[in-house]
Amino acid sequence: MFKNSGDTLSVISKSILNSYAQVFFSKNQVFAIVLIIVTFFDLYAGVAGLSAVIIANTTAIILGLNNKTIMNGAYGFNALLVGLGIGIYYQPGFEFYLILIFISILTLMITISLEGIIGKYGLPYLSIPFLFGIWIVIIASRGYSALEISERGIYYLNDMFAVGGMGMVKIYEWFNNLNFPEPLRVYFKSLSAILFQYHMFAGILLAIGLIYYSRIAFFMSLLGFFAAYYFYMVIGADISELNYSYIGFNYILTAIALGGYFIVPSRNSVLWMLLLTPLVAITLSSTSVLFAQFGLSVFSLPFNIIVILFLYVLKFRESKVNTIIVVSKQLDSPELHAYTNYSYMNRFGKLPFYSMKLPFWGEWKVTQAHNGEITHQDKWKHAWDFEIFNENGSSYEGSGNKVEDYYCFDKPVVSPADGVVGEIESGLDDNEIGNVDLQNNWGNSVVIKHGEKLYSQLSHLKKDSLLVSQGQVVKQGEIIGYCGNSGRSPYPHLHFQFQSDQAIGSKTIDYPFSSLISRDNNDFKFDTISNPVKNALVSNLVSEDTLKKAFNFVPGNEIEFKTDQDNSSTIIWNIESDIYNNTYIICRSTGDKAWFNNIGDVFYFTYYQGSTNSLLYMFYLSAFKVPLSYYKNMIITDSFPLNVYPNKALLVLQDFIIPFHKFLVADYSLEYYKNDNAINNKKITLKSSVNFGIANRTISKFDFTIIAGKSGIEKLECGQNNTQIVATRIY
């Protein structure tokens, strides 16, 4: 099962820590230790909780369940809650532990079953297994005479004494007597109630742990709790319900879950979280009455119901999907969700799955774009017309009375992406200038299938100019025919559209080009995810082989640098990839990782994890986005996800208010500085700069020079304030 006992030990210890942290949707180990300490405020409950976790996780290992899931604590935290719950209720003893073993295994089985049942809908099972586990054991134990109800709740000071001596009791009492406003006291106690504790001290300790784990989660928990508190006041509900049983933790958990864990923190997520609070309250009141019939507490049932309901409802949305963004890749941190999602949506949010390029060579002008005024309407609104114009804004030379006068006539038309040729039409005559062939609207056309429900259509091609036949496989950039004037085309132009069906003239779909260059006089602009607009002068990126090779990091390769700071040792980077084919550079000595994505003509860094003073961090900053091409003076800009912000104190402030306002900036800009590259891979110099600031004020600025050459990235110069690091590649 495992290679050696060391592995087993690390799996077990990790699985234990994460099982604790998971109670608050976290995987933060420091927070986990705080949680463990808090559970041991009630010694026996603490022991019971820990035992339950170990039993559940060991059983999972023995059963041969997924290692990663076990390590993540996903199988342990429900058992933990059951253990803590019954640890508080019952007196420990042989019979108690016997019950604990079996109920832990039962909880694990319920967990796995729920993972199967509702997991397939992409929904979390939260603490439902715990609810089943604890209800089962409470009802069942009514008949077990050997189990005694604990009386420790009444003599809790004894426990405190047992755990930490007189000092502990004093600290505890001091905290309990702190003169906090009532709602805040209830908040802290409710927080501690998540771990079946009911004291201020535990609550405050947990709150500190929670802040350490996530400022957003803490902030949301306050917001959610007080929203409920005031809802109770407004509605005239019994505040003592909150006060007495500390059932208020339902609001705290709901707020954390929806305010940042399952949903990307934003103004909208906060709004929805506040809107859902009354629903939790209503569910709480009603289920309480119902469960009281059986002498059971509802525990976290309302939280479970509302969170799962809401997440399920979100799956049925068809529009306005961007107002509430469900976290698609769980990073176990609301901060990361907020920062990386914001950045991801800006950078790749609409990046098409298939790389789509303009279907021609050189620069053409968009003469009719989406929703065009002439023919691009209704079913065919997502289409483009392209023509070639000369310097003086004319599309023809000579009189313009014959098709040959037009610059675009007889120019190569190429496939926008790899695909298979579908329906084609050829052999229709090219119209005389001014005439249109309304019988054969599309003229000579080619439809290419690129993927399911994704076709492109190229129309008005020249008579008998098609170089492809139906069923033929074509590559991106391969000539398929020549621009002409057939069909409904009064003068030569290329009609291009993406459509969802294989027939010529099918309904168009809104699908962008992956990247293109647009020109305004002598200024070139690089656009990704582009729907070019009318009159835009567009061309495909002309790739630059030297950069293409330099940024082609192949998993398995190793890159070695030496810096002018440290002559004795070198820095070694390895290129690796994970099972999901995500590629990253890992620094061998520090373990820092920088994930990247190379989409053929653009290199991106997507994510960075590690220290902010390593060379890899500098490289991540310097090469955040590099189109693998060379356009002198073209400026590329982008923004970093804020989690790489170097000033952590400022970042903490930002964490608190990120759902509402982003005041920190982390801007990237890249300039093509010098191209000594002519033919045989000489040097290309790129200059980039990174500006970390608050609004318009710069806090720290980095300037980088990247030199790429025949053998890859040859040199990296990093300047910050007055310090300069020069890293040179070693071969």
Next chain:
Amino acid sequence: MDKQRYERPLIKKLESNMPNKFGTRTEYLPKTHIDDVAVTELADKYGSPLFVLSEKTLRSNIRNAKKAFETRYPKVQFAWSYKTNYNDAVCRVLHQEGSWAEVVSGFEYDKALNNGVEGSKILFNGPDKTDDDLKKAITNESIIHIDHLDEFYAIKEIAGNLNKDVNVAIRVNMDTGVYPMWDRFGFNFENGQAWDVLNRIMRSDIMTLVGLHTHIGTFMLSPNAYAVAAGKLAELAIGIKEKFDHEVSYIDMGGGFASNNTLKGAYLPGTDISPSINDFAEAITSALISSNFEHDKLPLLILETGRALVDDAGYLIGSVLSNKRLSDGRRSTILDVGVNILFTSFWYDHKITPAQPFTQYTEDTVLYGPLCMNIDIIRDHISLPLLNKGDKVVIHNVGAYNMTQWMQFITLRPKIVLIDIEGNTHIIREDEKLQNLLDVEKVPDHLKDFEL
């Protein structure tokens, strides 16, 4: 109202040409302005004769040429042919438009470096490269187009001594079906010379074959010849790939595209028979695309176009010195423009237009230059309106070769003026002064004094 212009009376023999409902008249209009700057104003300000270059036309030409190729082929690079016009201002306009430099001598090479072109973007052509030139080119990592085997050995030795890798291409000559066949430059394709030198280069450790170059002729009127040449170079490149598994980075089709000038002896004017840049582009690119290159492995296409880009951007303003009747009754006009500064008049019938309005009456005229030499004939047969002393004429399409092949003979060379995009004029070369010549001449001591 302006004073009416005086035109001398004219008695003309009845022409028995093909009848035309407008009679026989000149088809062109006076050229009173160049890029909205009055010709008379230019002559007044800068003197006559005067070369004038239009930056607007130059830029528009290179952009249209780039467009013609880039819309037909994925990767294109222009290299400015220095010998066509190596005035620094002209070169820099083209470098600003992205052109590299193509030079054929150490002098041109230095000029390109001086203009700020990186060594790696200079293509070094020509049969005359001295050892020093080669050393400089190798040190600056320029690309050397080898012209003959002696040069191959020289490069091998110099690069070996410098212990520096060198990027080379070979110039290939071939039969493209046009006469005369240019076989004096480079290595012949048909008789195996090209393969001979390619084998040697591929076996050399110090040379990297980066490209194949050809230049099939000058003032070519047949685009098809380029298609044949491109096809042959592609065949060679694919042969190299098969034999050595080596891909050449580029194919350089040289220059030689015709401009709108009319060659002497041509039946029709150049404007009617010269193919457009689009015709050349179509021929070259379709030959390369339909060759056996894989569609995503097409080599870079380099063009060394000179004349077709700069010829119609250049004008020469001249003045009438005198009118004369020749012994056979023909009218002759003497201009202040001689063959010393209009070298191309030896092979073109330049289009020449008066710079002021004229009536429909024209007379067959011989245009002479001012030199005291019998060969100084600008046009031996031109139908011109009746000109008076001091009238200005504009000679068209003189941008190529004149400002490099002109000579200081009998008179001094005039100014060159550039009209920029906004219509401002700039002197880009001063007129020669006596002192310029005296500066380089040396008189031995024993010849310093004399008495007459």
